[in-house]
Amino acid sequence: MKKPVIDAQNVDLTFQTNDGPVHALKDVNLQINKGDFVSFIGPSGCGKTTFLRCIAGLETPTGGSLTVNGLTPEEARKSRSYGYVFQAAGLYPWRTIAGNIKLPLEIMDFPKAEMDKRVEKVLDLVDLKGFGKKYPWQLSGGMQQRASIARALAFDAEILLMDEPFGALDEIVRDKLNEELLKLWAATNKTIGFVTHSIPEAVYLSTKIVVMSPRPGRITDVIESPLPKERPLDIRDTPEFIEIAHRVRDGLRAGHEA
Amino acid sequence: MSKIIPVLTVLVALIVIWYAAAVKMNSTWTYDQAERAGSEVTISELITDTMSQKRPLLPAPHQIMAELWDTTVEKKITSKRSMVYQGSITLKTTLLGFGFGIVIGIALATVIVLSRIGRLTLMPWAIISQTIPIVALAPIIVVLSNAVGTGTLMVPKAIIAAYLSFYPVLVSMVKGLQSPDQMQLDLLKTYGASQSEVFWKLRLPSSMPYFFASLKVSVAAAFVGAVVAELSTSAIAGLGARMLIGSQFGEPMIMWAALFAAAILAAILIFLVGGFEKLARNLMGGRAV
Amino acid sequence: MRPDTTFEKIAWPLGFGLLVLVLWEVVVRVFGVSPAILPPPTAIGAAMAGSLPILWEDWVQTVVKGALNGLWMGTLAALILALIIDRFDFLKRGLMPVANFFAALPIVGLAPIMVMWFGFDWHSKAAVVAIMVFFPMLVNILGGLAAVDPMHRDLMRTYGATHIQTLHKLRGPAALPFLFNGLKIATSLALIGAIVAEYFGSPIRGMGFRITTEMGRLATDMVWAEIVVSAVTGTALYGLVAGIEKRVTFWHPSQRG
Incomplete structure (x- = not known):
């Protein structure tokens, strides 16, 4: 083991x-x-x-x-x-969505070209393509939360909390995001x-x-789930x-x- | 109270820095005197001399305290040299201006909240009024109030104090009178309440916490206004006037003592109004804004 | 309630201002008020047009040399001290109440002392202004640096960000609305301080100097001319700060409107 x-x-x-x-x-x-x-x-x-x-x-x-x-x-x-996602999206209002996703990358000194590539990739992963230039307060709550997940994924942390x-x-919205998260x-x-x-x-x-x-x-109690990895909503x-x-x-x- | 020790530490540090600065700044004079007399100055002589000059550039705190003691406790209250007397003049100006300020602030806020045109017309001018340096207007206010025959300097000084103190009340009252939400307003509407009933039964009561919260800022502004008024109207009485006199006669001790007296009076005023605010808030159910 | 149009927002206050001016002119002329007491607006306008070089000279002396110099010095000093203090929680807890109290004091009373220390020229004026704006700026900057959403701060911690990185990327931007709040207060204070300090001695130029001497000669129209200049300057400075604030803190709920 x-x-x-x-x-x-x-x-x-x-x-x-x-x-x-x-x-x-x-x-x-x-x-x-x-x-x-x-x-x-x-x-x-x-x-x-x-x-x-x-x-x-x-x-x-x-x-x-x-x-x-x-x-x-x-x-x-x-x-x-760690990539940490909080209960509220916690996006910085003075940064665009792309800017928010870049935040951890800037702190971790990623090279510039790499940053842009990663932003595109994670925006695509959370289905927010084309929203990079928007500000957080211009998006709905669900979209903001997706952006915060993208931010947590951007630097490829091993563990997502x-x-x-x-x-x-x-x-x-929650059902849809659950499905996407899986x-x-x-x-x-x-x-x-x-x-x-x-x-x-x-x-x-x-x-x-x-x-x-x-x-x-x-x-x-700790329960090991017997459900298969593939899980449709129904x-x-x-x-x-x-x-x-x-x-x-x-x-x-x-x-x-x- | 986790604040007391840090605050005391900061105050002690400030006093230490003050003493060091006093020695440094006043030493020039000491060295000049010694050179003229052809003598040398030892460190201990330097320190005692810099703290006991009659006209120091920067008096040491204990000198100011001694002067304050002399001009408050030792002098008769009726004496022109008594800081208590001078302080009471400034206090009177402050309270008069504070009173005017509250009335004007509430009146303007009411107009601004109840009338759309009132808001559009008055709100920009209220903001502009605070960006205009009131001191420039001071001499004119004196002339105009003399022309309409108020006789004393008290009225123009109080007007200047009111000019600075009405604004915090105005801003808070506008916020307070607008604080009832749509649901509360709709509820009264379903009762068939008139405009004036909505004002007296809903808007005014909900504005009270905001009103009390603005008083501390407002009284401090009135006090600053009163001192500024005394400084800029060539007043002959009041703490500001003592600063003027100290400046004209080259007596720094008078200026510093007046400045400290002003700080103490401001502290008392802010403390009292703050206490009143807390009391009022508790009576209204302890809701803070 | 229907929303205010831009036209209404400008027309009403402007109309009100014009109405006051017209009434003023009419009252002065109809009742024959002595120009030494209250000159009509047209006379003030004429005085301004006739003495532009003097007004300009006074403006440079008082606003540029006195007020603006003091403003940047006081602001910079407050900023530096705030950034140092911010690292020491003990000092911060001790200094906040003290600075708050000082910010409420009539510091303008230091004007005669500053004139004694730094002489009649603009240096003493800038010194008064610097001390006057220092405390409100310090309180606002420290308050701004402390006003960070705990979640945003935790986020920086999960990234293992350094103190400088957190300051630069999170707390700095978050403190900006507070900084501008302080600046708005400071610009008004700066003009008051620069003018008052001239009442205690100045070279033969400056707005405060002109107001006292012209008042002594009962040349009230010239006093009013200086008042107009100071009022326009005060409003313009405030407008400038508010304008920059709108561009820099566009993201803040109070600016999104």
Whole structure:
């Protein structure tokens, strides 16, 4: 068996706040392999976003060990292993769409010609060809979120971390983007960490579903999805799909009662 | 309060820099004197001398404090040399101008919000008014108010203070009176409310947090206006007038003491109005803008 | 509500201004107001046309040498200090309240002291202006540098961006609206400071100098001529800053309109 890309052993994180310490993560153990699509699902406050931020080195665990390709998250971040997509698109309003996608490339000192080539390529990947010269505020919410995914893909990071990227979008747009994301994943074979609180979204997208529960934030169940890699939208009506969704729901409920 | 220690540190640093600058700037005079007397100056002599000159280029903070003490506590309040007396004149101008400013600001804001033509006509001029250097107008304002027979310098000074202080109130009140959203306006419409009922029952109450939030900026502007007025109308009383007198008679201590008195008075005013704002906000349910 | 047309936006304020001028002229003529108290607009216009060289000389002295020099010095000093302070959180927390308080003070009162230090010519005027604009600029720039969307900042961290890169690509642009806000305040302050400082001593030119001497001679039309010049200058400077702001921060919600 190969070494996992992301390896979390007994990860603990306690925030010190004005109202006393908050136990955000407790005893989190998880291995993510190359090419996995892992969803983190759970109610608000269960630590799913916090865990994603720990992987990205934006938060530092107070206990346990967390490695990414054998490096600390901090080192991995400095070596530019992550493409991070936030809940809101977070595009810079003073840059065009193309300018926003170039942002990480400029920071990472890509040569000029290479930048333009990559911008064209990722705009095509997220189906935004021809919108490079527009400003973010001239696009719809769904298009903005696609642009932010393009930005995360531009520098070809090995790991794509997505924090409820489609949470603010309506269901129709969300379905379409889910489908596109799967295509993208198949085309690039990236390792993806995906936070959501929609059960169908988690089941539809993932090879591995991590169910979490709050107070303290911890993992209650890890489900390996038996669904095939090819997933048309109507797979959501199959008995297999519904069965996994049931298991996720049970996991969530168990975590809630515990 | 995580701010107190950093703020104190910065203040201490400023005072240290001030002392160093005082020694540096006043040393020229000390060396000149010594050269004339044909004597040498030791470091300790230099430091004591630079901090005790009668007309220093830059007086040390403790000298200013001593002068302030002398002109506030030691002098009778009725004395022309009392900073308390002079400060009270400036305060009176400030409060008068602040009062005018509030009335004018609210009145203009009401016209601007209720009438489209009022907004189109007045808003650009309100902005332009603040880009015009009021000091240039000061002598004219004095002449004109004398011509209509106000007699004292208090009115023109208060007008200048009001000129600077009405604007923050105006801007906030326009924002506040327009703050009710379409849903709230539509609701009153379904009740068949008249224009004036909408104003009194919805617009005015919703503008109150904005109004109180503007007062601190406005009172500071009125105070700056009062000092500027005193400086530019050749006033004979008030903190600004003390600065003038200090300048005319070459008495830097008077200027610095007046400047410090002005800073202290400004701090008190801003603190009081800020406290009033907080109180009003709490009474209205603690909603901040 | 129907939207305002460009024509309406110009015609109404312009018409109102003209109406005031006409009323002024009529009142002065009908009631025979002494020109020493209030000259009619036509007399002011004539005074301006008749003394263009003097007005120009005064304008260069006060606006170009005094106000504009002080403006760039104060702004540059505030910018440099803000960039240094920004790296030290402790200093920032300590300096913000102090600078905020100083920005509210009548710093213009330093004018007589600056004249004592730097003499009658424009240097003392520029010094007053520089100190006057320094604090509002500092407060606005520091505020602007702090006003960064946390998500945008996290994004830079995931790229492993350096402090300079973050400053250049994120916090700099994000601070621009604040910078312009400060500049708008500063331009108004600059003119006030430059003119007031001339009341405390100046060479025999400058707008403040002209206003005091002509007032002494009861040549009120000339005083008004200087007022008109200062008003036009103030408005033009503000307009210039607002115009640049519109081009540079076109992306900001307040400018998209």
